[in-house]
Amino acid sequence: xxxxxxxxxxxxxxxxxxxxxxxxxxxxxxxxxxxxxxxxxxxxxxxxxxxxxxxxxxxxxxxxxxxxxxxxxxxxxxxxxxxxxxxxxxxxxxxxxxxxxxxxxxxxxxxxxxxx
Amino acid sequence: xxxxxxxxxxxxxxxxxxxxxxxxxxxxxxxxxxxxxxxxxxxxxxxxxxxxxxxxxxxxxxxxxxxxxxxxxxxxxxxxxxxxxxxxxxxxxxxxxxxxxxxxxxxxxxxx
Numbered sequence: 001x002x003x004x005x006x007x008x009x010x011x012x013x014x015x016x017x018x019x020x021x022x023x024x025x026x027x028x029x030x031x032x033x034x035x036x037x038x039x040x041x042x043x044x045x046x047x048x049x050x051x052x053x054x055x056x057x058x059x060x061x062x063x064x065x066x067x068x069x070x071x072x073x074x075x076x077x078x079x080x081x082x083x084x085x086x087x088x089x090x091x092x093x094x095x096x097x098x099x100x101x102x103x104x105x106x107x108x109x110x111x112x113x114x115x116x
Numbered sequence: 117x118x119x120x121x122x123x124x125x126x127x128x129x130x131x132x133x134x135x136x137x138x139x140x141x142x143x144x145x146x147x148x149x150x151x152x153x154x155x156x157x158x159x160x161x162x163x164x165x166x167x168x169x170x171x172x173x174x175x176x177x178x179x180x181x182x183x184x185x186x187x188x189x190x191x192x193x194x195x196x197x198x199x200x201x202x203x204x205x206x207x208x209x210x211x212x213x214x215x216x217x218x219x220x221x222x223x224x225x226x227x228x
Contacts, residue, residue, distance in 0.1 A: 006159075031213070031214075041203050041220065041221035041223065042218075042220050042221060043205065043218045043221075048215065090159050090160070092159075094214070104148075104150040104152075104162045104212060104216070105150075105152075105160075107159030107160045108159050109157075109158055109159045110157075110159050
């Protein structure tokens with residue numbers, strides 16, 4: 001079944017550690033996105049990619065970095081985690097198209113990151 | 117760029133009542149308007165969408181209406197049930213599959 005997977009689901013890590021949040025999709029979508037979701041619900045775009053070797057920063061400034069070496073894989077890395085990075089991180093993918101079934105984003109289940 | 121405003125931010129209804137969430141958008145070029153439901157501990161899931169060539173779309177207890185002139189669209193949930201309790205997001209884009217601009221979200225609570 002086509003889907004989008006995020007690992008880990010939960011992560012508690014100490015300040016200063018390097019972490020990578022994984023996101024993979026099996027749908028062959030060209031576009032992928034990372035959102036940071038605060039406790040107040042709002043979704044903040046931090047990175048996006050329109051294809052292999054394409055990455056852009058989103059609206060919300062973030063100290064994280066991303067890479068897109070393969071179509072299906074879009075990992076997010078924090079070189080040195082801080083308590084201010086504590087948040088929910090959501091990955092999504094989409095494919096341009098107007099036909100039935102080709103619409104909108106598919107989201108992963110998210111990674112809840114806590115930096116202590 | 118596009119700006120999407122969503123109201124209310126929280127909504128509490130009695131089971132069986134209807135719930136309405138409203139969104140406005142700023143870019144008249146936007147032509148795709150999806151709605152997402154996010155349950156606790158999960159990512160948002162697409163529940164219904166509408167394109168600008170359609171004024172209304174229904175799927176069982178949920179419906180979405182679009183007013184292109186006024187640049188607003190709404191989600192209607194009838195006969196609400198406790199399992200409808202979740203956070204709902206509206207969004208807009210130019211072309212389905214292109215980057216979405218999301219509203220701020222509505223936390224819907226359905227009281228049994």
